[in-house]
Structure formats: C-alpha cells, structure tokens
C-alpha cells in the first residue's frame with residue numbers, strides 16, 4: 001500500500017496581495033509534496049485563505065467593499081501567484097467555503113456540549129493585525145511586538161474555551177511526541193510558556209458579525225483563529241480525503257507557532273479528534289533587516305520575485321540560501337549571484353556540455369560508476385528532516401563531481417561514449433532530485449534526455465540511445 005502524506009501551509013489573510021513571506025511556506029510545502037510524489041506516496045497538499053475576522057472586515061471597509069466582495073477580489077491573486085511559482089496544491093480552501101463553515105459549526109457544538117465552552121466577559125488587549133489577545137507584559141512600549149501598532153482595549157461579553165483544562169494533557173502530549181514541535185530549538189519556549197499556566201481563551205466576539213455564528217448563540221461569531229485552524233481538518237472531511245487526517249506536517253512561520261502547538265491541539269483534544277503529527281516553524285525573511293510585511297511597508301510581491309531571475313532561481317535561492325527554520329535577509333544580488341554561479345555555471349554548463357558532446361559522439365550503455373559518488377541516503381535524510389539547504393548542497397556537490405569528471409577525463413578529446421553515458425545517466429539523477437526544488441528545469445532535462453521523474457529511476461540505468469543537445473537552461477544575468 002502507498003504511504004500517505006498530508007502537508008499544509010497556513011491559510012493566508014487575503015487583505016492584500018501575497019508576498020515573498022507567503023511564497024516561502026507555500027514553496028516549502030510544494031517541495032515536500034513533489035518529494036513525496038517522486039517517492040510514489042499518496043499526497044495531499046492544502047493551502048488557502050483565512051477570510052473572516054476583524055482584520056479582513058477592516059481592510060474591506062477601507063476599500064469601500066463588503067468583506068465577501070473584498071476577499072473574492074483578492075483570492076484570485078493568491079491562486080495566480082501560486083501558479084506563477086509552479087505550486088501544485090490539491091485544494092485551495094477558503095474559510096468562507098460552505099463545507100468548512102459546517103465543520104466549524106459542528107465542532108463548536110460538540111465542544112460546547114462537552115462543557116468546554118462557557119460564557120463570560122473578556123476584558124483585555126487585542127491586536128487586529130495578529131488577530132490575537134495580549135497582556136500588558138507582552139507589549140513593547142505599549143504596542144504589539146509584531147506589528148508595532150497600538151492594541152485595542154476590548155471589554156465585552158464573550159464565550160471562553162477552557163484552555164486551562166488542557167495544560168497537563170498538552171505537556172504530556174509534547175513529551176510523548178518529541179518531534180511534534182519542530183525544529184527542536186523552538187520547542188522549549190512553547191513548553192516553558194505552557195508550564196507557566198494557560199488562561200482560558202476568548203473564542204467569540206459579539207461586536208462585529210464577519211465570522212461563523214456560534215451554533216448555540218447566534219449573536220456571537222467564532223474567534224477567527226479557532227475558525228481558521230479547523231481548515232486543516234475540514235479539508236479532509238470529504239469523500240476520499242478522510243484517510244489523510246491527521247496531517248503529517250503543518251508548515252508555519254515562527255510567529256504563529258503558539259496558535260498551532262497550543263490552541264490547535266487543545267481544540268482537537270476537546271473535540272475528540274486525532275492530533276497532527278508535526279508543526280514545523282520556519283524563520284522570517286527580512287529585507288534590509290526589516291520583516292517583509294504588508295503592514296510595515298517592505299514588500300516583495302510574487303511578480304517582483306519571479307522577475308529577478310525566473311521562477312526556478314527564486315525557488316532555489318529561498319531554500320539554498322538559509323536553513324529552513326532560521327531567519328534570512330533577502331537580497332536581490334545574492335539571488336542573482338546564485339543564479340549565475342550555481343544554476344548557470346554549474347548545473348546549466350554541465351547539462352549543456354555533456355548533451356553537446358553526447359549528441360556529437362554518441363553514448364554507449366555501461367555501469368554508471370560515477371553514481372557511487374552521489375550521497376543519495378544523505379539527501380533523503382536531509383529532506384525528511386526539512387534540511388533543504390543541506391540536500392541542495394549535496395546535490396550540487398555531485399554536480400561538481402560530474403563537471404570535474406568531464407574536465408579531468410578530457411572527454412571532448414577522448415570522445416569516450418561510455419563516459420558520456422555515465423554523465424548523461426548522472427544528469428538524469430540530478431534532475432530527478434532537483435525536481436522538487438526547480439521543477440521547470442528538471443522537466444526540460446527529462447524531456448530532452450527522455451526519462452520519467454521518479455526516485456526509483458535513479459537506480460535504473462537510462463535506456464535511451466541518442467542524445468540531443470539541450471537548450472540553454474539558465475541565461476546569465
């Protein structure tokens with residue numbers, strides 16, 4: 001039987017067009033999806049938009065639109081962006097989708113009937129940018145630590161979720177599932193905060209109406225994070241998709257790790273639903289050391305990103321430049337340098353030289369001894385541990401091996417058909433392994449040489465007899 005693999009991105013607020021920060025998580029999910037596809041797994045990749053709440057309501061108002069009208073206008077921008085980046089998701093969920101709203105309503109009812117929701121009064125601070133509650137001690141100079149804007153003071157009737165009841169259960173769960181919060185260096189901070197104690201969570205608002213009504217009190221709408229988190233589950237509650245729950249990994253930015261590793265498992269425990277296997281939090285991209293964000297004005301949108309050096313170079317740069325998990329500073333110059341020095345000079349040159357020689361002198365099937373120098377097991381381990389930069393390093397180390405082989409054997413003089421076969425067969429393996437990262441280029445190579453992009457084909461010798469010279473894969477900038 002095939003293994004299943006279910007990966008999610010956060011669902012993005014469609015209050016503006018997507019930027020490189022959103023692209024980062026979405027490409028990471030695409031890399032994992034493609035990786036599992038070449039392994040032959042049954043994959044489900046979910047992304048989408050988080051459309052309810054005060055933040056969207058405010059943005060719509062500012063644009064003179066009704067919330068639904070406003071999000072309907074922005075959602076296509078996300079879909080277009082993902083298309084431009086060659087993202088192959090299976091479902092784009094919107095929290096305004098009827099099936100999702102129905103699941104949220106059912107879950108709320110269940111949790112309420114269980115006695116985990118009670119009515120009270122919320123009095124405290126709220127950041128609309130984060131859609132999150134804060135206490136005085138969280139603030140920096142009286143402002144939200146993330147958006148650096150003043151928080152709102154709220155005092156209103158609200159329903160509360162008994163989060164405090166789940167403190168011990170959560171701590172036990174983290175202990176039994178040491179990889180649930182990843183990377184490991186992000187784990188302790190969450191655990192320490194949970195140990196300090198958990199306050200019950202206000203999960204409804206009655207002062208605005210853009211949300212899912214509570215089934216037991218229609219004057220209130222559900223807190224946007226409770227609504228949003230359930231997207232991961234509701235997307236699997238349709239025919240043929242149930243088998244994908246629980247999620248194998250939720251990819252998230254480090255700013256929303258708390259929602260995913262505390263609120264989310266607590267809601268699921270209360271609703272009696274199985275918990276996801278892993279939450280992996282990545283770092284932030286900055287631009288001139290400032291967080292790239294819509295609210296703070298430093299933005300690189302998807303068109304700008306792709307325009308620098310093309311889709312594959314953008315995808316490659318984001319995952320080669322920094323370890324997935326850590327922060328990085330975005331720089332157009334480094335992207336171009338990597339495009340020129342690594343993609344054009346190393347990969348592009350290898351493919352161009354080898355296919356030109358192979359076209360001219362022909363190839364002859366033989367055992368591929370070069371392939372022994374490909375550290376396949378290491379590459380697999382790195383990808384399975386989300387160490388994409390290390391996986392790429394290994395693949396490029398093998399590209400170096402192949403380039404050196406051409407050079408040291410002086411193949412243009414010896415015209416050795418067997419060695420040319422080894423090189424073409426090695427390019428096949430390189431293209432297969434690079435497909436998750438730079439699909440467009442890999443597909444060009446596969447089409448040109450003639451093989452199917454599957455992991456098992458690395459170990460099967462290439463059967464083609466004639467090679468055509470490849471087009472130029474990366475033009476230097």
Ligand code: MSP
Pocket residue numbers: 009010011012013020021022024025050228229230231252253254255256283284285286291292293
């Ligand atoms: N709607 C919520 C998520 C709900 S998931 C149930 C949300 N949306 S968001 O649009 O504000 O952000 C989505 C993701 O983008 C977060 O994971 C955030 O970390 C990520 N990024 C936003 N800016 C970023 C960078 N500059 N760099 C990397 N990722 C960043 O939060």
